[in-house]
Amino acid sequence: MTRQEQYVAFMTIVRKEIKRYMRIWTQTLLPSAITMSLYFVIFGSLIGSRIGEMGGFSYMQFVVPGLIMMAIITNSYSNVVASFFGSKFSHSVEELLVSPTPNYVILMGYVVGGVSRGMLVAVVVTIVSLFFTELHIHSYFVVVLIVVMTATLFSLAGFINAVYANSFDDISIVPTFILTPLIYLGGVFYSMDLLPEFWANVSRLNPLVYVVNAFRYGVLGVSDVSLPFALGMIALFTVVAFAFSMHLLNSGKRLRQ
Amino acid sequence: MIPALTIENLSKVYSDGFEALKGISLEVQQGDFFALLGPNGAGKSTTIGIICSLVAKSGGRVSVFDADIDKDFPAAKKHLGIVPQEFNFNMFEKGIDIVVNQAGYYGLPPRLALQRAEKYLKELGMWDKRDVPSRMLSGGMKRRLMIARALVHEPRLLILDEPTAGVDIEMRRSMWDFLKRINAEGTTIILTTHYLEEAEALCRHIAIINQGKIVENTSIKHLLRQLHKEVFIFDCVEKLPDTVVIDGFTVRLMDAHTLEIEVEKGQYINQVFSALDTLGIHISSMRNRANRLEEMFVNLVEGTA
Structure with missing residues (x-):
């Protein structure tokens, strides 16, 4: 395939993915807006007003970056895992596998689909958050960089989950039992300064700590971890996830007989 | 001329140890209409896969066209x-989106x-249904949608795995006409089918696969020439006597008005007509008992079992 043909194939996958989640927007975009509104009301307004300041900001301002990041992670992950597993389940993935589209184009198409949903939901949740608090962005560059890198990483993770999944139950196990606990323990609702030293060190093993804190740095200018280290960790995880996803596609594991 | 498809010593052992293909070799020439026949589990779909x-x-x-x-x-x-x-x-996708995406x-x-999507959906009578979600289409329409999808990039070799399974007679005939036409226009076609009548009506060459091996690979004409006998059914005008005997032929009385007569290779059907005429039996109609290819297929498959 020429570069031009590969680009056409890539855009076809991206368009199909965007069309898919826009068609079912009540299942893909609306739930995050509603859930995050509830978080803002309960943790930000009701409980937050009693907590006072955290990290030099009102509690509401402190939790908003983490909650936006939570929406990006869950949406980019669930978009790819649901879409790719769905196409595997219905065998429509064969449309792609029999075509000359290179594997890296297939992967990038699905990942960009997941990233676009993550970013769209981020915009929606950010707009909702403006009803509850003011946001002054510390660094637009860092914000955009972290959003794109995180959405890419979790789209790749969703792809890996989809390849291994055998049933629809399998695509909800990782988000329920791994992703959600890691997000909650990743410093969305608290500063790591509040933790005893031992638990603070344990928390540093959680990759979500770097994602949440790097994004918080972009928005508020404060972070529990160093920004270059956080960026390095996210980049490392992304490269590993991409390489593993390509290995799965090239070997045909669980996709070809 | 480069063959459309060349298969050499192809083998497949699945992870559970099942040997689906035992070193098959096959060549399909450009422009051919080729049938790949075999019982369930013979290895047809594995080969296509x-x-x-x-x-x-x-x-x-x-290799496909030397690639x-x-x-x-x-x-x-x-x-x-x-x-x-x-x-x-x-x-959940509409037919038009399925075909356009495949082109992409x-x-x-x-x-x-x-x-292209418009061209092929129209040719297959699916244009009016282009905006209908594919799950709402009938079985025959879904098959035609898959044919349109497979043709949208205008391939030189079209492979159809049981394309008319579950399709009503009228739709099957219209699909046959369509396939004959695109074959005449230059597309090489390979099809697997359970309907031997379909292979006989459409294809010029045939390979029969059984238990992972090619047991026959020849032209349909050549295959049919190998038949040693054919069985004909004669519908008679008058009530038949209790026994009908024709020298050199096996004759069975099916009912009071129907005879079944075996004609072996080297015998002539004229002999049967002459004998029946001599016996005063008048024939109103005559037909083959079964598809000739079907008999050949059963013989070949049973011979290798």
């Missing part, structure tokens, strides 16, 4: 259009993809 990359081969070589799938699979895939046995499209996967720009 390997050609289109959905099944990993264990050994052997496959070796081990060396340049994308080039081989460009020449191929596949219509699988099972419906394999997103049931082959690198066709959106405008050309839409033109």
Whole structure:
């Protein structure tokens, strides 16, 4: 395939993915807006007003970056895992596998689909958050960089989950039992300064700590971890996830007989 | 001329140890209409799966228009259009989107993809249903949608795995006409089918596969010439006597007005007519007992079992 043909194939996958989640927007975009509104009301307004300041900001301002990041992670992950597993389940993935589209184009198409949903939901949740608090962005560059890198990483993770999944139950196990606990323990609702030293060190093993804190740095200018280290960790995880996803596609594991 | 498809010593052993293909070799010439026949589990779908990359081969070589799938699979895939046995499209998508997206996967720009989709959906009588979600289509329409999808990038080799399974007679005939036409226009076609009448009506060459081996690979005409006997059924005007004897022929009385007569290779049907005339039996109609190819197929498959 020429570069031009590969680009056409890539855009076809991206368009199909965007069309898919826009068609079912009540299942893909609306739930995050509603859930995050509830978080803002309960943790930000009701409980937050009693907590006072955290990290030099009102509690509401402190939790908003983490909650936006939570929406990006869950949406980019669930978009790819649901879409790719769905196409595997219905065998429509064969449309792609029999075509000359290179594997890296297939992967990038699905990942960009997941990233676009993550970013769209981020915009929606950010707009909702403006009803509850003011946001002054510390660094637009860092914000955009972290959003794109995180959405890419979790789209790749969703792809890996989809390849291994055998049933629809399998695509909800990782988000329920791994992703959600890691997000909650990743410093969305608290500063790591509040933790005893031992638990603070344990928390540093959680990759979500770097994602949440790097994004918080972009928005508020404060972070529990160093920004270059956080960026390095996210980049490392992304490269590993991409390489593993390509290995799965090239070997045909669980996709070809 | 380069063959459309070359298969050499192709083998496949599945992870559970089942040996689906035992070193088959096959060559399909450009412009041919080729039938791949065999009972369930013979290895037909495995062979097709390997050609289109959905099944990993264990050994052997496959090339499509001289493009070796081990060396340049994308080039081989460009020449191929596949219509699988099972419906394999997103049931929530509209027919037009399914066909246009498939064109995109082959690198066709959106405008050309839409033109091609319109062309093939119209030719297959599906244009009026283009905006209907595919799950709402009938079985026959879904099959035609898969044919349109397989043709949208205008492949030189079209492979159809049981394309008329579950399709009513009228629709089957119209699909036959369509396939004959695109074959006449230059598309090489390989089909697997359980309807031997279909293979006889459409195909010029035939390979019979059984238990992972090719047991016959020849022209349909040549295969039919190998038949040693044919059985004809004669509908008689008058009530027949209790026994009918014709020298040299096996005659069975089916009911009071029907005879079944075996005509062996080297015998002539005129002899039967003469004998019946002598006996005062008048014939109102005559037909084959069963599809001739079906008899040959059963003989070949049972011979290798």
